[in-house]
Amino acid sequence: MVNLDLSQTSLRLERHSSARNKAVASAPISAGEVMLTVPALSTALLQSEKGRRCDHCHRLASDDIRLRKCTGCAAYWYCGTKCQSVQWKAHHKRICKQYPRFTVSEDYQALLSHDQVDAFLLSHLLGDVFSSGRYALTSSEDGPLGIFMDLMKGPLAHATSIPVCAGPPGTDTPQVGIADDLYSRFGNNNFVVHSHLNSYAHGIFPLASRLFNHSCAPNAVTKYIITPSEPVRMQCAALRDIAEGEEVTIPYLDPALPVETRQQALQMNYGFSCSCASCCVNERIHPVPPPSRGSAELDDFERALRRYVLGDAGRVVRLREDTDLLQKMPVEFAAVLHESYLPQLSETFSRTSHEGPYGEALSTGLTLLALYSLVYPVNYPQIGMHALELAKTAWNAAVTHTEPEAASALKSDARSFLLIATHVLNIYGEEGDEGGPLAEIRVLGEILGLP
Numbered sequence: 001m002v003n004l005d006l007s008q009t010s011l012r013l014e015r016h017s018s019a020r021n022k023a024v025a026s027a028p029i030s031a032g033e034v035m036l037t038v039p040a041l042s043t044a045l046l047q048s049e050k051g052r053r054c055d056h057c058h059r060l061a062s063d064d065i066r067l068r069k070c071t072g073c074a075a076y077w078y079c080g081t082k083c084q085s086v087q088w089k090a091h092h093k094r095i096c097k098q099y100p101r102f103t104v105s106e107d108y109q110a111l112l113s114h115d116q117v118d119a120f121l122l123s124h125l126l127g128d129v130f131s132s133g134r135y136a137l138t139s140s141e142d143g144p145l146g147i148f149m150d151l152m153k154g155p156l157a158h159a160t161s162i163p164v165c166a167g168p169p170g171t172d173t174p175q176v177g178i179a180d181d182l183y184s185r186f187g188n189n190n191f192v193v194h195s196h197l198n199s200y201a202h203g204i205f206p207l208a209s210r211l212f213n214h215s216c217a218p219n220a221v222t223k224y225i226i227t228p229s230e231p232v233r234m235q236c237a238a239l240r241d242i243a244e245g246e247e248v249t250i251p252y253l254d255p256a257l258p259v260e261t262r263q264q265a266l267q268m269n270y271g272f273s274c275s276c277a278s279c280c281v282n283e284r285i286h287p288v289p290p291p292s293r294g295s296a297e298l299d300d301f302e303r304a305l306r307r308y309v310l311g312d313a314g315r316v317v318r319l320r321e322d323t324d325l326l327q328k329m330p331v332e333f334a335a336v337l338h339e340s341y342l343p344q345l346s347e348t349f350s351r352t353s354h355e356g357p358y359g360e361a362l363s364t365g366l367t368l369l370a371l372y373s374l375v376y377p378v379n380y381p382q383i384g385m386h387a388l389e390l391a392k393t394a395w396n397a398a399v400t401h402t403e404p405e406a407a408s409a410l411k412s413d414a415r416s417f418l419l420i421a422t423h424v425l426n427i428y429g430e431e432g433d434e435g436g437p438l439a440e441i442r443v444l445g446e447i448l449g450l451p
Helices: 081-095 099-103 111-130 145-148 177-186 207-213 259-270 275-281 297-311 331-337 343-354 358-375 383-398 403-427 437-448
Strands: 011-014 022-025 034-039 042-045 190-195 200-204 221-226 233-238
Touching: 022 042, 034 207, 034 383, 042 190, 081 343, 111 177, 111 200, 111 275, 145 177, 145 207, 259 275, 275 403, 297 358, 331 343, 331 358, 343 358, 343 383, 383 403, 383 437, 403 437
Parallel strands: none
Antiparallel strands: 011 022, 034 233, 042 200, 190 200, 221 233
């Protein structure tokens, strides 16, 4: 087994009763503290991001950053000669000539969109391996590649195969055996890379995959740091204070998904069933369809939900910090766990917050804030992002209201929501592209007169 050097982290590896190992805190960790920073071993942009971002460092094109495309394949874009040169030496020279033919091939076209991204993620990794002169890989390799080869193969490893667009030097034919061996490890160990929670790439971060087990009620999350001319880095940050010896967990999927969906995905992709506190709620409470939208019954239900989670059916000043609200949830709120409830609520808020009426948007948004605070762990970034959207909606409602007293009350609401967003997103910290939610918070805070 490869040696893991965790001396520069606040983590240590221990035995786990059912998983391979677990990462635990080697000392007390504070909320917002970054426990681990690791560069990507390999990344591949989503097709929708091609031409918008540098294929190497992921910087967005802007007035100041002009991307130039590779003249060979016309499909890879770079923010400068350094990024282009680094990626050419690493793997693009193995891909460039074959790219046009590969992307129109039947094997590639038959893939689902996320598998098409993974085909290039694998091609990049395979190109890196060939460029380094390796043709047989083991966990005895040094550094990230050795850690990658030490990862467990996925539950469907015997059946996994994906076409690649990279070959060893002097040939156009990839070594299928090596490709399948690599894919059997990253097929269920790659990460969706995001900026301000918007997905834009897939990436391989072997040390994070080796360390962190999954929980639907995690105490940590991952974020991504974009630096000019450098590979994107993953950071793992604590959502709350973590005691020495406590296991550090991250979510492998969205904790707000219905529990049946989560369990099926975890079993299929990772070969285990989750028994976290969030999943165990379904042993006591079985989801039921929510009342019809627009009915008095639904209004009563959502007022009661807001009162249970936020402590008040009307305006909110702060979020409760209980970590077991979902576990203690009364049976009469079973509808919040139904697969249709969150999508309907989210769609209504998204539509009304942009098109109006603002009164409906704020009422629906407050219910959505309660729901997020119920199904997500404390300080989860989606809570802060939604609170920011609520603050902007309340401000828009205030400046368009004709009654001074009502406008003043709406500005007060905007301040309350913005304080929630500030607290949660400062714990999550800077990440992704320049600007983003923390910059918006500073601007709106100045308008609202917050320090």
